[in-house]
Amino acid sequence: MSTNLIDTYVSEIGHRLPRKTRADIEAEIRSILQDMLEERSQKTGKPVDEEMTLEVLKAYGAPEKVAATYQGERYLIGPRLYPIFITVLRIVLIVTGILAAIGLGVAVYQTTLTPLNTFETIIKAFANFGVSMMIALGNIVFIFAILEWSLFHAGAKVDLKGLQREKEWDPRSLTKVTSTNQVKMGETIAEIVGCFAAIVIFNFYPQIIGFGYTTNGNWYVGAGNWTFIPLLSEAFFKFVPYLTLVWALTIILDIVLLRMGHWNTVACINSIGLKVIGIIIAVVMLAGPSLLAIAADNLIASLGDIGAAQIVLAYLSQLVRLVLWLAIIVGSLEVIKLTYRLIFNRELPLNIPIKK
Amino acid sequence: MFNNTYHLDILYIIQYNAVNGDAMTNESFENVILELRRGVIVMAVLSQLDKEQYGYSLINGLKEHGLEIDQGTLYPLLRRLESQGFLHSNWRIEADRPRRYYVLSDEGRTLLPRLKEEWTTIVSMMKKML
Numbered sequence: 001m002s003t004n005l006i007d008t009y010v011s012e013i014g015h016r017l018p019r020k021t022r023a024d025i026e027a028e029i030r031s032i033l034q035d036m037l038e039e040r041s042q043k044t045g046k047p048v049d050e051e052m053t054l055e056v057l058k059a060y061g062a063p064e065k066v067a068a069t070y071q072g073e074r075y076l077i078g079p080r081l082y083p084i085f086i087t088v089l090r091i092v093l094i095v096t097g098i099l100a101a102i103g104l105g106v107a108v109y110q111t112t113l114t115p116l117n118t119f120e121t122i123i124k125a126f127a128n129f130g131v132s133m134m135i136a137l138g139n140i141v142f143i144f145a146i147l148e149w150s151l152f153h154a155g156a157k158v159d160l161k162g163l164q165r166e167k168e169w170d171p172r173s174l175t176k177v178t179s180t181n182q183v184k185m186g187e188t189i190a191e192i193v194g195c196f197a198a199i200v201i202f203n204f205y206p207q208i209i210g211f212g213y214t215t216n217g218n219w220y221v222g223a224g225n226w227t228f229i230p231l232l233s234e235a236f237f238k239f240v241p242y243l244t245l246v247w248a249l250t251i252i253l254d255i256v257l258l259r260m261g262h263w264n265t266v267a268c269i270n271s272i273g274l275k276v277i278g279i280i281i282a283v284v285m286l287a288g289p290s291l292l293a294i295a296a297d298n299l300i301a302s303l304g305d306i307g308a309a310q311i312v313l314a315y316l317s318q319l320v321r322l323v324l325w326l327a328i329i330v331g332s333l334e335v336i337k338l339t340y341r342l343i344f345n346r347e348l349p350l351n352i353p354i355k356k
Numbered sequence: 357m358f359n360n361t362y363h364l365d366i367l368y369i370i371q372y373n374a375v376n377g378d379a380m381t382n383e384s385f386e387n388v389i390l391e392l393r394r395g396v397i398v399m400a401v402l403s404q405l406d407k408e409q410y411g412y413s414l415i416n417g418l419k420e421h422g423l424e425i426d427q428g429t430l431y432p433l434l435r436r437l438e439s440q441g442f443l444h445s446n447w448r449i450e451a452d453r454p455r456r457y458y459v460l461s462d463e464g465r466t467l468l469p470r471l472k473e474e475w476t477t478i479v480s481m482m483k484k485m486l
Contacts, residue, residue, distance in 0.1 A: 021435075027447075028411065028431065028456050035412035035455075061428055069428040070435070 005053050006033055009063060016067035025070055033060065077144045081151075084189050085144045092136050092193075100129035143196050147189065150255050181264075181341070183257045192254045195247035202240050206232070231316075233293040239281055246278050268342040272335055279331040286324045292317055397425060399471050401433060405443060408459035434458055442467055 010033075014026045036056045037048045046052070060066065077085050104125040253270055257263065285291060294313065400423055404414055415430055437443045442464035447454050460468065 025435075027454060031410075031453065031455050032412050032427070032431070034453055035410070039412075066428060069432045 005050065005057065006030060009033075009057050009060075012063035013067045016064060017070060021070070029060075029066070033057070036060070075148060077141070077148050081144055081148055081189075084186060085140070087186070088144075088189065088193055089137070089140055092140060093133060096132050096136050097129070100125060100132065103128070139196065139200065140193065143193055147192070147255065147258070151258055181262045183261055183263065185258065188254045188258055192251050195250050195254075199244050199247050202237075203244060206237065231292065231294060233289070233291055235289045236285070236291040236293075239285060242277075242281055246274055246281070250274055263341060265342065268338050272338045272342070275331050275335045275338070279328055279335070282324050282327040282331065286321065286328075290317065291320050397423075397429065397433065398437070399468075399475060400425075401430070401437070402442065402460065402464055402468050402471065405458055405460045405464070408457040410455040410457050414458070437464070 010026050010030050013029060014022045017025055033056060036059070037052060040052055040056065041048050044052075104122065249270075253267065253274065257267055260267070292313075294316070400418060400421075401414070404417055409417065411431055411434060414434075415425060415427065418425055434443065434445070438445050438458070442461055443458050444461045445456055445458045447456050449455075
């Protein structure tokens with residue numbers, strides 16, 4: 001009976017422990033409990049019985065408490081990443097809020113206002129905002145949890161390196177001039193979040209890039225049939241697998257860079273390679289067929305007349321060209337910066353002279 | 357009527373502060389003392405593991421020296437010191453059941469005299485201050 005009690009107690013502790021160390025810790029606790037029982041039995045001159053076992057288990061502590069002592073502190077998002085997490089979250093929530101407010105404005109403007117549908121429009125807008133916020137929050141927590149796991153959970157070595165870096169911290173790094181080779185944590189994490197968002201949106205939610213209307217002319221509410229006009233054409237979606245590959249590789253490279261803490265030749269070459277592929281994709285997109293799926297005819301139903309539809313369409317196609325040109329220019333500047341770093345891979349001098 | 361309630365409220369607040377204030381102070385005292393003991397425990401454990409010992413014999417040995425350590429503190433600490441390379445452990449069957457024995461590793465043997473040195477410095481420094 002007492003052996004059964006010990007078995008149950010030990011397995012209660014065991015299933016709260018990581019699989020890797022479970023068997024070893026279970027064996028150790030079992031051995032300690034037997035030592036305790038033996039000692040008690042010798043002291044009291046009584047054989048080990050159920051009552052004695054219960055006393056020993058009580059002294060050893062509740063299983064969840066004992067298991068917790070072996071676990072140490074565990075974080076989903078630890079203290080090092082938390083400030084950046086809050087910053088990213090704040091930005092994303094503000095942007096989501098602004099987009100929701102614009103959506104509500106458009107919906108109210110397009111709706112023939114009656115007390116009932118105004119109320120319905122506002123309620124739906126708030127519901128949409130709530131859902132978008134939850135999705136954004138979930139995705140950001142997911143990304144940061146992966147970063148936490150890959151950066152700090154990897155083992156004591158990463159921690160020790162981090163501590164050594166803190167020891168060598170130079171107050172002069174507070175000035176604007178920092179080492180060119182140092183990986184900028186904020187920028188890199190922003191890039192990871194951006195790439196992740198792009199992968200998720202273009203691969204899993206392409207329907208949010210476009211707009212819908214109903215046959216009675218209302219964009220958000222109304223009893224008519226819902227029609228959805230996708231903004232981007234099939235020509236665009238043919239590029240998505242290539243873009244996804246570039247974004248995924250960028251995320252991997254960023255995580256590696258965050259772990260290393262500084263740039264090296266291999267990272268530079270890989271980064272240049274990814275940027276060049278990105279530029280090539282943008283050039284091919286610019287030269288290829290239209291990336292927009294909508295024609296003026298589609299827009300008449302919601303905008304009213306052909307003139308307005310053509311103007312909107314012209315603006316949209318100019319906007320697409322502008323975005324692609326920006327991607328090419330920014331990408332090229334990055335390639336030049338990285339090439340410079342690769343060739344002149346040395347630290348920039350600091351602008352505060354040390355007085356001895 | 358209003359005044360009576362008001363006075364009662366004040367009394368209650370004073371009483372609440374007195375009771376909980378004491379509890380908080382005691383808890384804070386305990387925490388500070390625990391913080392102080394934490395570093396010493398590592399040194400005490402390492403000092404006893406020149407010769408190999410199993411967990412329960414170590415806890416009893418420390419108790420004989422006047423240092424009572426909670427089991428929930430000692431066993432995880434032994435594992436941590438082993439993973440840091442300061443201890444070695446091995447399982448041995450004794451009287452038909454397994455026991456885990458811990459002993460200082462080479463790194464642990466290098467660390468211990470340095471800890472002793474540090475401890476002596478701290479004690480003489482604190483004696484001057486207190």
